[in-house]
Amino acid sequence: MSKAVKQDIITMAEKQILAEDQIDERRQEIDYDTREFTIEFIVNKYLEKDDDDFSEIYVPEYQREFVWDINRQSRLIESIILGLPIPVLFVAEIKETGRLEIVDGSQRVRTLAAFMTNQLQLRNLRILNGLNGSCFKNLAPSRQRKFKNTPIRMIVLSDKADEKVRNDMFDRINTSSLDLTPMETRKGVYRGDFTDFIFDCATNKKLIELCPIGRYFQDRNEEAELVLRFFAFSETYPEFNLSGENNQANLERTGVARFLDEYVILKNHHFPNEEKQKKLSDFERMLNFVQKTFPSGFKRNHDSDSTARPYFEAISVGSHLALEQKPNLTVQNLWNPSEISNQTDYFRIPIGRYQTHKPQNMKERIDYVKDKLLSQSL
Incomplete structure (x- = not known):
């Protein structure tokens, strides 16, 4: 056997040993167990102390x-x-608190909570059409008990799984297909001057500094998505309706994605240079104000490594509307000294658990920011 062949065999053996060591190490990080809890238990643990962000089962900021x-x-x-x-449901046990962070299943948990608290009225059921229009309270008592006692399986990552592992799991679960994000689709389908303008604004260095993007949304045009939401919601506030030659869209009826599609179509059809310059000026003015006023930028607090869309919308649109009312707005004492790096306690944007983009909820959180800024202005 030649010396070169022997060296190749040794190299391959070394690679196999290294690979096995990596596999063992990573498998230890992804230690988990499977549990079953009733719907009632899960919902109660989710709702309990949620207003104070101490619920035992909770939705992380990026969801x-x-x-x-x-x-x-x-x-x-x-x-x-x-x-x-x-x-x-996939959840992860947080070592420092013992709480369970929902990695995958937040939409399901919030739907269950909405139904059991009578916020969800069933619609368009095909099989059980006799339940259309019903809330939980309308079910027979025996059916209510059966629903609450229904078990749901939950895979619980142990506290050995750090944030990087949890993020990786979320990324794998939610990007296992090649489906485009709505913003990626708009970039390819709805071409025009306004679309180009949105993507130009998304490269603004100040925006990138104030608005960190979580690793699971990086390279998916999330900055452009946020910029689009700023312009669409600030222009259509407070009703969030669109009216154009070929477009009649209502946020509550169409949902967020389709509403934004219609807005892009409308603007691409007619986007004069004067409007472009005005929008750019408003956007830059808003960013400058947020940089001076909000210690954590668009994040919930300094420790956040990502920007939740509802927080961005509330802060950006609320700031813009306050500046429209008072162009030279300067704000002081928005936070108590002990909260200056927190941005959550005294200044508490009402995001809510359910129907975050219902027009009424959108207006509530935008108005909260706007009114708080104007009330604390010099």
């Missing part, structure tokens, strides 16, 4: 946007009542 429409929510409830299997 704060509730995106399921009423049909999808209703189908989940119908499936449970029919006894059909539903996907397991």
